[in-house]
Amino acid sequence: MWLAALIALVAGCATQTVESPGLDPAKVQARIIHALPAGADDRAGWARDITAAFAAQQIEPNRSNLCAALAVAGQESNFQSDPAVPGLGRIARAEINRRAAAHHIPQLLVRGALALHGPDGRSYADRIAQARTERELSRAYEDFIGMVPLGRRLFGDANPVHTGGPMQVSVAFAENYAREHDYPYPVDGSIRHEVFSRRGGLYFGIAHLLGYPADYPSPLYRFADYNAGFYASRNAAFQAAVTRASGIPLAQDGDLVSYSLGERSNTELAVRTLADRLKLDDGEIHRDLSRGETAAFAATRTYARVFALADRLQGKPLPRATLPTIRLESPKISRKLTTAWFARRVDSRYRSCMTRMR
Structure with missing residues (x-):
């Protein structure tokens, strides 16, 4: 307090x-x-x-x-x-139409629901079309979901605006x-x-x-993590080490396990092929990889032994952090952008700021 x-x-x-x-x-x-x-x-x-x-x-x-x-x-x-997003109303309406099609809801019904007037006196269609910022759009979705039955059918309890500020x-x-x-x-x-x-x-x-511990050699990797998730840069380097040790190509996306029930990620399957050389069983490998979003993963036997094997094969230590190879997907993005692009752009701003603060 x-x-x-x-x-x-x-x-x-x-x-x-x-x-x-x-x-x-x-x-x-x-x-x-x-x-x-x-x-x-x-x-x-x-x-x-x-x-x-x-x-x-x-x-x-x-x-x-x-x-x-x-x-x-x-x-x-x-x-x-609360930054303005170009074409936000158009993007939002396209998302509503996409969800309606997925639920087999006729456009006539969608247009009728959006023609209803919300608490501020405007129709939902007007509020969505006129939204310039994600705050305005999020508030419009909140009212639409809470007050119009079709809104809850389209979106459930999940406001489709996921980031902001x-x-x-x-x-x-x-x-x-x-x-x-x-x-x-x-x-x-x-x-x-x-x-x-x-x-x-x-x-x-x-x-x-x-707000999390990360022993990175440069802030560049924190910037990548900001875009891709906690420890994505460390985990991408681990995936590169698994590829070096096993010969199995892996996407360096930082995702170590699958979150679909009963499925195993490509990374986990590749590590399992090394189980005898690592002297680990499948259960321990899975438990260790499941800690991939925490600092604790770097202290596991799976992490240490994979890197020890890969370093020995390489003849020198491999990097413990690398930029994830992730394509950025969002209705707001019209260009081919990646997590690496984002991290380098932020790093350039960071270096300029460090110069100014001297």
Whole structure:
């Protein structure tokens, strides 16, 4: 409780201070203001919310960590708390039509449902067509799902807007994180709503970027993880080691196990072919690989023995981190982009920020 009270002070009044690991909050805010691009609006507000997020999560606000957070926010939103998405209404309507077709719902019925008027007096069709930001679209979907029977049939309880805010953080991640950690602000309706605010989007985005231990040789791999999931860069390097040891080509996507009941991933099947040489049984291999989204996987016998075998065959140590090879898929993306592209773009911003902060 004491930490939440202190965060409320720094978030609510720029003249108040809060204990923050390593540095005086006023100096942290000054560093951030200096590093923000010239065109950013409300620079003091951005600095205050970033400083509060670091303090709430007890993350050291050193130059590298601050620049990592600024680099992701710059890449994802250009420092817009609720960034506009070109063609968002068209994208949303296409998704509704796709789901209707999958449920064999006639378009006449869809158009009739969207013609109904919501709480703000506009039809759902108009609200969706006029939505410029994911916050506006998410609120329209919430009302449509909650008030129109066809909305629940199309979407169930799942709002199809999955990311939002200045760091484009996953709503599911934020909701899970808030269940296990004290959120330092009053919640405006729901954690989903908080994600679309500057303060909430930064808080949860910084947690996703920096709130887990990773012994990487460069922040580049954290940036890839931000896009692909915790430890994706470490796991992609492990998959490369499995390929070197077994000769079986694997996608270096960072996914070590299959989450479909009863199925085994290609990575697990490839490791199983090495079971005798690793002196491990299939059960232990599966248990170890199931820890792939945690720091604990690097301490397992499967991880250590695969790398020991691959290093010996290679004649030198293989990298323990590599950029995952993942194609980015989203209705918002019209170009052929990858996780590696994202990580390098963010890394370029990070390096520029580090230069400015000197």
